[in-house]
Amino acid sequence: MDIAHLRLMLVEHAFGMWRYRWVALTIAWIIAVTGWVVILTMPNRYDAQARVYVNTDSILKPLLSGLAVPTDTLSQVGMMTQALVGRPQLEAVASETGLMESAKTPEMEEAALESIKSRISITKSQGQDIYVIAFQDTDPKRARDVVQALLTNFMQNSLTADRSDSVQAQRFIQSQIGVYEKRLVEAEERLAEFKKKNVGLMPGEGGDYFVRMQTAQSALDSLEAEIAAVAQRKAELERQLEGEEPTFGLADPTKSMGGGGSTSVDGTIASFETQLEQLRLKLTDKHPDVVNVKKTLEDLYRLRDEERARNRSLGGGSSAASALQMNPVYQDMRMALSRAEVELASLRSQLGEKRSAVGYLRRMIDTIPEVEAQLNRLNRDYEVVKRQHDALLERLESARLADQVQQDNEAVSFDILEPPREPLLPAAPNRLLLNLLAMLVGLGAGAFVAFVLNKLDPVFFSTSHLKQALELPVFGNLPRSAARTPPDELRPVAINVGVLVLVCVVINVVGRSGLAPLANLLG
Amino acid sequence: MGIIEKAMRARDTAAPEAARSPRPVARNRRSARPAPAPGGVTAEFARLTAAGFLPDPEKDASLIEQLRHLKRPILQNAFGPLKDGVSNVIMVTSARPGAGKSFVSAGLAYALTRERELSVVLADLDNIRATLTKELGLGDQAGFFDAADSDELGLESTLVKTEIPGLRILPTGRPATDSAELLNTERVRHLLRDFAEDDPSRIIILDSPPLLATADAHALLELADQVILVVEAGVTKLSEMRQIIASIGKDKPVGLVLNKSIGGLSTLYGSDYYAGSAYQR
Numbered sequence: 001m002d003i004a005h006l007r008l009m010l011v012e013h014a015f016g017m018w019r020y021r022w023v024a025l026t027i028a029w030i031i032a033v034t035g036w037v038v039i040l041t042m043p044n045r046y047d048a049q050a051r052v053y054v055n056t057d058s059i060l061k062p063l064l065s066g067l068a069v070p071t072d073t074l075s076q077v078g079m080m081t082q083a084l085v086g087r088p089q090l091e092a093v094a095s096e097t098g099l100m101e102s103a104k105t106p107e108m109e110e111a112a113l114e115s116i117k118s119r120i121s122i123t124k125s126q127g128q129d130i131y132v133i134a135f136q137d138t139d140p141k142r143a144r145d146v147v148q149a150l151l152t153n154f155m156q157n158s159l160t161a162d163r164s165d166s167v168q169a170q171r172f173i174q175s176q177i178g179v180y181e182k183r184l185v186e187a188e189e190r191l192a193e194f195k196k197k198n199v200g201l202m203p204g205e206g207g208d209y210f211v212r213m214q215t216a217q218s219a220l221d222s223l224e225a226e227i228a229a230v231a232q233r234k235a236e237l238e239r240q241l242e243g244e245e246p247t248f249g250l251a252d253p254t255k256s257m258g259g260g261g262s263t264s265v266d267g268t269i270a271s272f273e274t275q276l277e278q279l280r281l282k283l284t285d286k287h288p289d290v291v292n293v294k295k296t297l298e299d300l301y302r303l304r305d306e307e308r309a310r311n312r313s314l315g316g317g318s319s320a321a322s323a324l325q326m327n328p329v330y331q332d333m334r335m336a337l338s339r340a341e342v343e344l345a346s347l348r349s350q351l352g353e354k355r356s357a358v359g360y361l362r363r364m365i366d367t368i369p370e371v372e373a374q375l376n377r378l379n380r381d382y383e384v385v386k387r388q389h390d391a392l393l394e395r396l397e398s399a400r401l402a403d404q405v406q407q408d409n410e411a412v413s414f415d416i417l418e419p420p421r422e423p424l425l426p427a428a429p430n431r432l433l434l435n436l437l438a439m440l441v442g443l444g445a446g447a448f449v450a451f452v453l454n455k456l457d458p459v460f461f462s463t464s465h466l467k468q469a470l471e472l473p474v475f476g477n478l479p480r481s482a483a484r485t486p487p488d489e490l491r492p493v494a495i496n497v498g499v500l501v502l503v504c505v506v507i508n509v510v511g512r513s514g515l516a517p518l519a520n521l522l523g
Numbered sequence: 524m525g526i527i528e529k530a531m532r533a534r535d536t537a538a539p540e541a542a543r544s545p546r547p548v549a550r551n552r553r554s555a556r557p558a559p560a561p562g563g564v565t566a567e568f569a570r571l572t573a574a575g576f577l578p579d580p581e582k583d584a585s586l587i588e589q590l591r592h593l594k595r596p597i598l599q600n601a602f603g604p605l606k607d608g609v610s611n612v613i614m615v616t617s618a619r620p621g622a623g624k625s626f627v628s629a630g631l632a633y634a635l636t637r638e639r640e641l642s643v644v645l646a647d648l649d650n651i652r653a654t655l656t657k658e659l660g661l662g663d664q665a666g667f668f669d670a671a672d673s674d675e676l677g678l679e680s681t682l683v684k685t686e687i688p689g690l691r692i693l694p695t696g697r698p699a700t701d702s703a704e705l706l707n708t709e710r711v712r713h714l715l716r717d718f719a720e721d722d723p724s725r726i727i728i729l730d731s732p733p734l735l736a737t738a739d740a741h742a743l744l745e746l747a748d749q750v751i752l753v754v755e756a757g758v759t760k761l762s763e764m765r766q767i768i769a770s771i772g773k774d775k776p777v778g779l780v781l782n783k784s785i786g787g788l789s790t791l792y793g794s795d796y797y798a799g800s801a802y803q804r
Contacts, residue, residue: 015757015785457760463781466754470764475751475778476593478586478627480785 012461016454018489023453024446025496031445032500035438036507042434044426048143049134050151053415085117093149097142120150130417140422147420170403173396180389187382194378201364201371209368213361220354227347230340236267237337241330264307269300432508439504443497566659566692568633568685574658576629590634593780597631598638600749600776601726610776612719614747616731616740618763622755623782625654628730631751635726636690642725644682646693648743649732650702653695659683666696671711678718706742715746734767741770750777756784 017024090113094100099116103109119136133150137143195202243266276293283290361368460466463474571577578586601611615628625647632645647655650668661683670676682691699705719727729747734740744750750771754764771777 011785019757457762459757459760460754460764460781461756461785463779463784466779466781469761470768470779472752472768472777472779473596474781475596476589476627476780477784478589478593478623478630478780478782480756480783 008462012458012465013451013454015461016459017447017450019459020450020453021489021493024443024450025493026446027449028439028442028446028497028500031442032439032504035442036435036504039429039431039434039438040507042429042431043138045136045138045428046140046143046423047134047136047427048140048147048420048423049132049418050147050416050420051418052131052133052151052155053417085120085122087113089150089153090116093146093153096149097145099142099146116146120146133420136427140424140426144420144422151416151420167403170396170399173392173399177389177392177396180385180392183385184382184389187378187385191375191378191382194375198371198375201368202375208372209361209364213358216354216358216361220351220358223347223351223354227344227351230344230347234337234340234344236271237333237340239267239270241333241337265300265303269297269304272297272300435504435508439500443500564661564664564683566661566683566685568659568687568690568692570660571629571655571658576626576655576658577633578630586630587634590630591637593627594631594634594638596778597749597751598635600778610748611723611726612715612729612746612748613726613751614729614731614743614749615751615753616743616767617733617753617755618735618759618767619755620652620733620736622733622753622759624649624733624753625658625730627751627753627780627782628728629655632690632728633687635728636687639689640724641689642722643690644693644725644727645690645730646727647695647730648706648739649730650695650699650739651732651737653698655692655730656694659692659694661692661694664694664696666694668699668702668705669696671705671708671714672699678714679721703738703742706739706746712746719748734770735763744771744775747775750775751780752777753780753782755782758783 091100094113094116100109100112103112121132121134123132123134124130125132133147135143135146135150137146272293276290276297279287279290279293285291285294458465458469460469463477466472467474568577572579578590580587597613601613613631615624615631617624628645628647632643635641635643645655646667647653648667653662656662656664656666664683665676665681667678667681670678670681678693681696682693684691705711715727719725729743731743732739734744752764752767768777
């Protein structure tokens with residue numbers, strides 16, 4: 001099909017349809033006028049909306065970080081959005097704004113609530129914490145009221161919901177604390193019972209069993225060494241006292257003078273002499289020990305002679321004067337001896353004690369570590385329970401603090417950026433557009449009817465069509481003579497369409513300036 | 524059926540005579556027999572141009588050209604080698620009034636007068652409208668229906684001469700309320716048949732009433748040898764055309780003429796189209 005043929009077909013259709021121009025125009029008028037009336041009586045739809053800023057970045061947040069239980073405000077608001085269109089909220093809003101008045105039966109109530117729900121829209125702007133709460137209604141005032149009610153609900157709910165949340169959290173923590181407290185007491189009792197049962201087996205300040213063993217052993221050793229030393233001293237004192245006269249120098253001054261008296265090294269010499277004798281029983285004279293002892297003895301003898309010589313030169317003059325007096329040296333020695341005896345006795349009694357302690361520890365080598373391990377276990381359990389308990393106590397305090405913070409209304413602060421207002425102009429229907437649409441649909445329907453009518457019974461514009469349709473030869477094609485051209489038929493049709501458009505414009509202008517009363521009257 | 528058969532027979536008997544020597548006879552008749560119109564009236568054919576029924580040769584040259592093309596297949600059918608008997612009665616009709624029958628009839632008659640040796644009779648048989656009769660100012664002349672109703676008045680005597688030689692007008696005559704019944708009579712049939720067969724060089728163009736408007740046209744269908752159906756571009760419907768073609772039947776040559784076609788469309792489909800198809804039937 002070439003372009004010429006296509007053009008011919010189009011022109012043929014156009015001219016063919018032209019026959020039904022009045023039918024088409026009538027249809028256009030009927031549809032347009034009907035449409036306009038319908039559009040005019042359509043109820044207005046008003047949109048009221050409020051914009052709310054929800055400040056989740058609380059000023060207190062940095063201060064509370066790590067201290068309070070963090071409340072996730074973002075998810076909170078998301079949940080609020082859901083909760084806002086929940087049934088109880090809807091019912092509250094509906095009854096507040098009188099939207100439920102017409103509903104008599106439960107079914108009607110249900111339908112009314114559904115309708116309200118479908119007309120509410122809550123949107124959150126991307127990336128910001130700004131919420132838009134909107135409602136559609138035929139009454140601008142009611143639209144505003146509903147948004148106001150929703151807004152009030154929104155704010156109240158988010159506060160109370162959070163508060164009840166934290167109260168619940170506190171209650172939970174408290175119940176947990178109760179549980180841990182009980183366990184703590186139990187652990188404490190167990191520990192006390194155990195300690196009572198194993199008195200003396202438990203590690204004291206000195207540490208565990210082995211440390212104690214060592215300490216006891218070394219204490220015993222040092223005690224023994226001390227006893228040996230004290231015994232030695234006592235023996236020496238006794239020996240010296242035997243050789244000393246209570247009235248020193250009076251009874252036998254010469255003897256004492258001649259002899260030169262006892263010296264401080266006498267005891268030592270005696271013990272070394274004993275030792276030497278004992279060594280000689282076992283060893284030869286050339287044994288280093290024997291040689292050593294002999295050497296020491298020689299030194300000691302020299303020391304004694306020196307002392308005796310010194311004593312003689314001293315005692316020559318004084319001995320006569322002090323002969324009648326009590327011998328002070330003797331007295332001192334007696335006192336030292338008695339002190340040493342007391343000391344020795346006390347040490348010996350200690351020795352028994354220490355020995356029994358060491359013996360006891362030795363006997364308990366199997367029992368004590370066992371008890372210690374058990375004690376450690378009990379202690380550990382107790383510590384764990386105690387730590388948990390303390391942590392819970394701390395958290396309870398934190399929760400209380402967090403709740404306090406939110407009650408002070410600073411964790412989430414609401415800011416109404418744009419309070420709901422009574423809309424002056426209806427958001428819908430777009431009468432201008434709809435009127436235009438009605439007109440266009442009318443014209444379109446008219447054209448369509450003309451098209452169909454023409455298609456059903458076409459007329460002829462070309463000899464080719466004629467020949468093809470009637471299968472008869474075409475003898476001639478007489479063009480429309482210029483002289484016989486009929487009057488311009490375009491004009492009345494053009495005038496008609498023009499009037500249609502004009503009426504459409506007039507309706508829109510009048511409708512803009514407000515035919516709402518008329519619409520209400522008709523509606 | 525009897526009527527048709529009789530007509531056929533009458534035509535058949537006249538055919539040899541017409542075939543023998545049509546042209547000399549025609550010439551003789553035209554010169555020997557002056558029009559016996561009452562009062563010796565002469566119609567001024569040119570008046571039709573002013574009334575819009577004839578194209579102005581100066582203004583509508585293309586239309587004249589189209590009419591010249593139009594007459595070819597008609598002549599072919601009437602006098603060509605394929606003709607059987609005398610088929611010189613050409614009925615111009617349409618489905619509805621206003622399609623341009625009178626225009627086509629007048630134009631065709633005018634174009635045919637250019638053919639020498641042809642005696643053209645333009646008969647206005649539309650008793651109701653009588654367009655041509657009125658336009659030519661022959662309203663008070665005796666015409667076809669007077670002749671049909673009277674025993675004395677022959678068709679020859681009602682012919683009106685025009686300023687164009689070889690073209691005569693047959694007016695409608697008096698308004699006949701019973702025109703359909705009249706046309707259906709055997710008498711009228713013979714009258715017309717005889718008139719046609721009197722002179723084989725004669726070509727008679729019947730400007731008929733529309734087929735769907737009156738019963739007259741259906742009666743005339745049986746008298747015609749050829750039928751020209753005028754289709755008004757953009758007005759005549761396909762359904763109407765189917766209806767009238769069905770009533771014509773298949774035994775007569777039928778040709779279509781698209782009238783009042785719109786310039787752009789007719790030039791798009793050049794004149795060569797119909798010219799070729801004219802001979803195909």
